[in-house]
Amino acid sequence: MDQMEALIFVEVSQGASAIEIAKAVSSSENVMEVMLISGQWDLLVRLKYSSIEELSNFVVSQLRKEKGVGRTDTTIVLNKVK
Numbered sequence: 001m002d003q004m005e006a007l008i009f010v011e012v013s014q015g016a017s018a019i020e021i022a023k024a025v026s027s028s029e030n031v032m033e034v035m036l037i038s039g040q041w042d043l044l045v046r047l048k049y050s051s052i053e054e055l056s057n058f059v060v061s062q063l064r065k066e067k068g069v070g071r072t073d074t075t076i077v078l079n080k081v082k
Contacts, residue, residue, distance in 0.1 A: 003048045005032070005077040006055055008063065010043035016068025018042045024066055030058055041073070 010025075012018045022034040022043055033046040045063070049055040059074055 003050055004055075005080075006047045006049060007075045007077065008045040008047060008059065009041040009073040009075070010045060010063070011040075011070035011072070012042040013068050013070045021066055021068050025063060028058065028062060030054070 010021070012021055018036055022036060025031060025043075025045055026034045028047075030047050030049055031045060032048055033044075035044045035046075036042065037044050047055070047058060049058065055074070055076075059072060063069060063072060
């Protein structure tokens, strides 16, 4: 199966370091990019995955267990134009 992509918006808890969380999350082989962003969310993670189970495992078992990670919102990329 082809690799799929997801964008995961991450809220960093008060007092936690966004850059430290970004560094920790970026060590996963499935993570393509981690960006510190402005607005409602603090980080944007671009992730590749080959199944919904793999995506779910990353979000539930890795990302949300990272100290300082608050809420997350996962968006699946349906198609890319450019």
